[in-house]
Amino acid sequence: MSDITGAPHPLAGKRILICGKGGSGKSTFVALAAGSLLRRSYEVLVLDGDASNPEGLVRLLFGGGVEAEPRPLIDFFGGIDVVTCPVDDPAPLTRVGDTRPVPEYRVDLERELPAEYFLADRRLRLLQAGKIAQYGQGCDGPVEKVVRDFMVQGEAAQLIDTKAGVEHFGRRIPDRVDLLVTVLDLTLESVSIAARVARFCEAAGIDRLFFVVNKVGAPEATALFRDKLGPEGERVIGYVPFDPRVQEASLLGGTVPEGAAAAEIAKIFGRLEEAVGPSR
Template structure:
C-alpha cells in the first residue's frame, strides 16, 4: 500500500558493486514510480552493462555520446550541453514505454578504445544541468563500484540508492561510502537477502531487504522485461518520497 505523498521531483543515483543487482533495481524503482503516475527518465550510465533496456522492455536508444565527434570533444563540450529539460533530449536518443523513458550515455564497444572517463564526464554534466519539472523523476544506473563518487557524478542527484548483496565486498563498500560523508540522503538496499544469514548482515543498515526471487532471476537470465511487482521496492520508494517531503 502506498503512503500519501505530494507530487514532487527527484534525481536518484543507483550504485553498487558488479553483480549486486543495481540495473535490476533501477528498472524496478522506475516501474514503481511510473505506477504512481510519475514521469520517469531512466539514465543508463553504466558503460559496460548491456541489459538495462531489456529489463525495461524497450530497444536500446542511440547513445548520447554520439552528439560529440570524439572523446576529447566530450570533455571540451559536455559542460555546455544544452539539454536542460527532459523534453530537450532529441527523440533519436530516447525510447519510451508505459510512462518510462530511457536515455543511454554511452558504452564501451571496441577493444582498446580507452577508458570510460569521457562517459563519466558526460553523465556528470548531463545530470548537473538537467532541471526537472513537477512530477518528473530521474533514476540513474551508474557504473559498478564507487569510482563515480570521485568523478562527482552524484553532485547532480538528490539522493543515492546503494545496492548491496550478501558479500564481504558489499560490506566493505558500504563502510567506504559511509566514510565519504556524502551530503546526500543515502539508502542502503540489501538484495538477494537470505534470512539464514541475517546475523551476519545486520550491520548494513538496509532500508529494505529483498529476498531472492526466481521470477526476477529468470527474467534477468533471459534478458526479458521485468513484469513482477516487488513489495520491498514499493516500500523503498515510499521511504524516499516521504523523506523528500521532510
C-alpha cells in the same frame, strides 16, 4: 509537487543515483523502481550510466523484442573525442557551439533531444550515457561526465544506473545527485563498499545516502550481514527478497517481473518520498 489527483510527488525532478558492487542488483533495482514510480504516476527518466554493460537496461525495461538501442547521449555533446574526463577537466558539460553549461540551463527533452536518443513508453524514457564500443577507445571518464552533468528540465524522477564499484566517487560524479542508493548483496564486499560509500558521502557533504539490501533469503544470513554493517546499518531502507522469477527472467531475456522484489521496492520508494518530504 502534485498531479491532477492531488497526489504528492516529492521525487519529481530529483536525480537518484544507484550504485553498488558488481552483480548486486543495481540494474534490476532500477527497472523495478521505474515500474514503482510509474504506478505512483511519476514521469520517469532512466539514465543508463554503465559504459560496460552492452545491452544495459533495454531488455530489463522494454523486453527482448527491441531492435535498436538509444543512441548514446555522449554523441549529443560531440562524442568521445570532445567530452573530457571529469578528473582531467572538471569543467561542466557544455554542448558544442554553446557557451551555457548543461547543468545550469538544463536540456529540454521535448524540444532539444532527437528521438533517436531515447526509448520511450508513455511516461517512461530510457537514455544511455555511452558505451565502450571499440577496442582501445579509452577510459569511460567522459561517459561519466555525461552522467554527472546531464540535467534536464521538467518533473521526471530520474533513476541513474551506474557501473559496478566506487570509481564514480573518485570522479565526483555524485556531486549533482539528490539521492544516492547503494544496493548491497549479502557479501563482505558489499559491507566494505557500504563503509566506503558512507565515508565518501560524508566527505562530499551528501546526507541522502540509503542502503538497500538485495537478494535476501535465510534470516540468519541477513542478521549476520546486518551485524557486519555495524552502525552503517542505520541507512538500510529496505530488504529486497531473492525472487526466483526475477533471476529466471534475466536468463530468458525479458522484463523484470512484478513479485515479492517489486513489492518491497514499492515500499522503499514510499520511504524515500518520506525522507525527501512533501514538497520540492
